[in-house]
Amino acid sequence: MKKYLITILLFGWMGVVWGQGTFNLSFVKDSIVISKSKDSDIIIAIPYTYKTTKGDTLANKYILTFSVNESTLPNSDYSIDFRPRLLSSLQENETVYVRLKKDILTDRERRLDLKINIKNDDKDVNDHNLGDKKNFTLIVKSSVDVSDDYTLLSYLGTNFDMADGKTKAKNLFFATNVFVPPIESKNRFGFYLSLYGNRTMSNTDSSRYSNRAFKVQPVNDSLYYRVRGSGSIVTTTTADNMGVHFSPLIKINKRGNHHFNLYYAPSLEFVWRRINTLRTYGAPTELDTVYESGFIPNRVDLSQNIQTQKNEFDFSVGLVGAFLTYETKAVSVRIHSSVGYLGRFHKNSRRSVVNEVLGSETIAPMDKAHDIFYTGRAWITEAVTGITLQAEITNQFFKPRPFFGVTLSKAFKLKDIGSILSPLVNK
Structure with a gap:
């Protein structure tokens, strides 16, 4: 009887330890298709959600940023309007903005791949994210008028x-x-x-x-x-x-x-x-x-x-x-x-x-x-x-x-x- 009691307590303690520091951040959509403009910049709103979890005990230490993965869109063609934020400062529904700069040249289709990136003291803790949409693709069509x-x-x-x-x-x-x-x-x-x-x-x-x-x-x-x-x-x-x-x-x-x-x-x-x-x-x-x-x-x-x-x-x-x-x-x-x-x-x-x-x-x-x-x-x-x-x-x-x-x-x-x-x- 003691043996079974010790086993249950051990797994319970490990579950508590493993649950510490988990969070749930997810994009609302997987992708958006947008066309460039020849006359003015375009601002694209990309919504994401933040849900608190029982293990979300380090929200005041975890910092949210967005990183770019394998993008075919030149860096000069866009900018991301977002400053690093603590998870504790987030609301349930949030938005990150991407400014797509005007372009008068005809171009082929491009892609911008965004990824949710969470760090704790410069340490990557993305594996603690329980969200189901951690990556987002912005599909940029040609600027042909x-x-x-x-x-x-x-x-x-x-x-x-x-x-x-x-x-x-x-x-x-x-x-x-x-x-x-x-x-x-x-x-x-x-x-x-x-x-x-x-x-x-x-x-x-x-x-x-x-x-x-x-x-x-x-x-x-x-x-x-x-x-x-x-x-x-x-x-x-x-x-x-x-x-x-x-x-x-x-x-x-x-x-x-x-x-x-x-x-x-x-x-x-x-x-x-x-x-x-x-x-x-x-x-x-x-x-x-x-x-x-x-x-x-x-x-x-x-x-x-x-x-x-x-x-x-x-x-x-x-x-x-x-x-x-x-x-x-x-x-x-x-x-x-x-x-x-x-x-x-x-x-x-x-x-x-x-x-x-x-x-x-x-x-x-x-x-x-x-x-x-x-x-x-x-x-x-x-x-x-x-x-x-x-x-x-x-x-x-x-x-x-x-x-x-x-x-x-x-x-x-x-x-x-x-x-x-x-x-x-x-x-």
């Missing part, structure tokens, strides 16, 4: 042709956009420049004709016949556009999420439009056939499609305009709207016909039209693949004439255009 990735982009893709009621990819779309936002404390104004070529649709109109000669066919030199009937006509108007757009940018929102920005953006735009009008005649229903003699008119066959083209030149000044951007490392969203004066120039069609009949070499004068326009455009670009969806609509107030279009393209850096076009150049 997101706006740099979207500043200068070119796009190559296709328009969606919706004229026949079916969405299908058709016709080439291309654009080059230059987006230079104003930078606070450096410049007050930025600008947006776009050079583009696309196809927009104006309208599709369905109508019918009745008791109309839809075919004239000569029989011989003095005899011909007319076929009269009724049927349907579908008139589709599209425009192939070549344009240049320019907007100065004045930032409106001063604070808030740095990914979101709103600008006042008046605009100047010049567009050359080639207006295509296609009349598609449905199968006619024949009513009667009339034979006539005498002068034979030109052959008419309304069963065939008739297409006409004309050129127009639009010059617009947008006095009221807004430019909204939301850009992250994953996506770029840009929305632009504008309202202002529109001047349209096109050839005088009547004078052109007269000149052709008379054989005159005189250039027909240009007709002018004036109106108030409004337009809206939206660009959504996925950063990894560069896939871009773009939509736009333009219309007039007094004489409504909408043009709308949707495009799908791939965005690429202008410097990469050589690799894209090399297969064509090398042929």
